[in-house]
Amino acid sequence: MRLLDFFRTRRASSASVAKERLQILVAHEHAHRKRTPSYLPLLQKELLAVISKYVKINPDDMKVSLEQNEHEEILELNIVLPEESPKKARKTN
């Protein structure tokens, strides 16, 4: 249920401010006690590289957390996006 808590907290605190946001969650559940090194920190960099193709990401507007225990790892990226659309210019309403 940690994942739920993560999202509950983040989304509740952000609900009052209308911003363009991107949230990425990667959860790896291990069937048995975890014995291998995590690949999530490496994955994180590659994910950001991929996402940067589609949306503009300012590193200052990004929060990254990685939580690990012996059964589960959760990588979370919370990104506040600049007020513009990925490809086309957009007027606000």
Added chain:
Amino acid sequence: MRLLDFFRTRRASSASVAKERLQILVAHEHAHRKRTPSYLPLLQKELLAVISKYVKINPDDMKVSLEQNEHEEILELNIVLPEESPKKARKTN
């Protein structure tokens, strides 16, 4: 709160079976009414390509869903991984 519901359902139903699982969630919240085409279907393919570098993914063991409304898009990937670690062979206990 949709994201919470997603995870609650998925995780509750999977809790009884010990399997190696990977869950990826990408949620894009729009500050205003969404007017641009979604990039998430394209992103999905690239995410899978990146993740495949680290874990073996069998397309048959993967569920993908993309939900969209005018304020939010949520891409969800649920992957059951083969019983082996990303890089090293591992004995089960």
